[in-house]
Amino acid sequence: MSTNIEIKWIAILPILSQITFMDKSLVGKNAIVTGAALGIGKETSLLLARKGANVIVSDIKEEEGNRLVNEIQNFGGTASFVYCDVSREEDIIQLTNYLPNQNKRIDIMVNNAGIANKPTFMHKVSTEVWNQLILLDLTSVFWCQKYATKLMLADKKGGSIINVASIAGLGASPSLGPYCVAKAGVIELSTTGALEVAKAGIRINAVCPGWTETAILDVAGERGKSAMEKNIPMGRLGKPNEVANLIVFLASDESSFITGSVYKIDGGTRS
Ligand SMILES: NC(=O)c1ccc[n+]([C@@H]2O[C@H](COP(=O)([O-])OP(=O)(O)OC[C@H]3O[C@@H](n4cnc5c(N)ncnc54)[C@H](O)[C@@H]3O)[C@@H](O)[C@H]2O)c1
Numbered sequence: 001m002s003t004n005i006e007i008k009w010i011a012i013l014p015i016l017s018q019i020t021f022m023d024k025s026l027v028g029k030n031a032i033v034t035g036a037a038l039g040i041g042k043e044t045s046l047l048l049a050r051k052g053a054n055v056i057v058s059d060i061k062e063e064e065g066n067r068l069v070n071e072i073q074n075f076g077g078t079a080s081f082v083y084c085d086v087s088r089e090e091d092i093i094q095l096t097n098y099l100p101n102q103n104k105r106i107d108i109m110v111n112n113a114g115i116a117n118k119p120t121f122m123h124k125v126s127t128e129v130w131n132q133l134i135l136l137d138l139t140s141v142f143w144c145q146k147y148a149t150k151l152m153l154a155d156k157k158g159g160s161i162i163n164v165a166s167i168a169g170l171g172a173s174p175s176l177g178p179y180c181v182a183k184a185g186v187i188e189l190s191t192t193g194a195l196e197v198a199k200a201g202i203r204i205n206a207v208c209p210g211w212t213e214t215a216i217l218d219v220a221g222e223r224g225k226s227a228m229e230k231n232i233p234m235g236r237l238g239k240p241n242e243v244a245n246l247i248v249f250l251a252s253d254e255s256s257f258i259t260g261s262v263y264k265i266d267g268g269t270r271s
Pocket residue numbers: 034035036037038039040041058059060061084085086087112113114115116136164165166167208209210211212213214215216217240
């Protein structure tokens with residue numbers, strides 16, 4: 001009889017220790033993640049929720065977004081899906097007002113949604129493709145940062161904004177011209193914006209992933225992906241959860257003295 005009880009205790013000990021030591025440092029914080037249905041945004045949403053944040057999962061992919069909300073709720077986390085096409089300013093205004101409309105504030109805003117252009121040399125890029133990339137990868141981040149900052153300034157409690165740029169914004173990447181230009185703009189938007197609101201306790205940082213194993217790389221095809229891998233000193237693509245770890249660090253109070261910074265996370269890639 002007593003051996004049975006001992007065996008049961010041994011079986012639940014690992015679970016108990018996980019519960020005891022689980023990092024719940026983001027309990028009480030509200031976070032918005034754009035482009036949250038897949039890839040880096042999905043992993044970021046999961047990690048924010050595991051650490052206790054209430055996560056607003058936002059994307060144009062409703063099915064995948066709602067599936068992620070269910071996944072978060074299944075492990076006891078809190079999340080809601082809000083549709084937002086980041087290429088529409090009115091959608092972003094609605095998204096940023098979602099929490100204040102429920103008498104909650106935005107503590108964390110992760111501006112992650114983005115697309116890559118089909119590889120094309122600059123002199124062959126059509127005006128349509130150029131405009132689409134700049135709108136979706138740069139103007140959208142400007143809107144998200146602008147409206148989140150205004151709300152954070154109004155309630156005077158600070159906040160953390162993380163803009164997902166790319167190492168493509170730090171150096172030349174032939175055939176990815178519009179993407180490079182948009183991401184370089186995101187870096188400037190972050191560093192300049194950060195200095196303007198630093199005294200108000202609002203931190204703005206940019207994360208620059210190198211090639212990371214997500215659907216966005218599909219434009220490069222399998223041959224393109226293996227060429228990318230060969231150029232990464234660590235010899236492999238990044239994983240979306242590795243980028244999420246950095247984003248969530250910048251979202252948390254552990255990074256309380258970091259603002260206006262630009263972080264590469266790329267397995268040592270030289271850009
Ligand atoms: N994967 C990489 O190699 C890599 C490298 C550097 C930077 N990034 C950046 O990371 C961010 C996330 O990309 P990912 O790699 O996870 O790609 P992904 O394709 O897996 O995810 C992108 C997400 O953005 C969403 N999205 C696309 N258009 C949208 C729109 N108009 N409105 C709202 N959401 C929209 C998609 O539905 C998807 O959920 C992007 O900004 C991307 O530029 C990725």
